[in-house]
Amino acid sequence: MSQIALHYLWWIAALLLLGGEVLLxxxxxxxxxLAAAVMGVVLLAVPGxxxxAQAVIFVILAFASCFLYWKWVRPRLNRVPAGNERLNRRGEQLIGQRYTLCEPIVQGRGKAKVGDGMWLVTGPDLPLGATVEVVGIDGTTLRVKATDVA
Structure with a gap:
């Protein structure tokens, strides 16, 4: 095969790898x-x-691109923007909030009205209508304490 057409093989390999990324x-x-695509460009610029030499350069490019991803791109993708630490963890967003009991807490268990729903709560025994503050969460059960409402 002529040297001029070899760069197309690298680009085809790049497309196959990118297609594999879509599937897996x-x-x-x-x-x-991306390393294979760059190798195609290198071979286009230096056809001889x-x-x-192509294999060695490709291995170097592949390691360099994976290293670039691992050390520079991946940490930025996994970073949680400030203020969104509790995003998608609704229970944790409720910590510090105050709610009214819609079922009294008896023997440590009851229910509180949160928005348009009810959440299970655990805490000290309190009567219906008492105001409680969420201090923690265990799964889908809120840990609450009594508040002093004047």
């Missing part, structure tokens, strides 16, 4: 696919590279 997402094949 995880970012790994994406970065190796031997197969061994």
């Amino acid at each position: 997402p995880g970012y790994f094949m994406l970065w190796i696919g 590279l031997t197969a061994l």
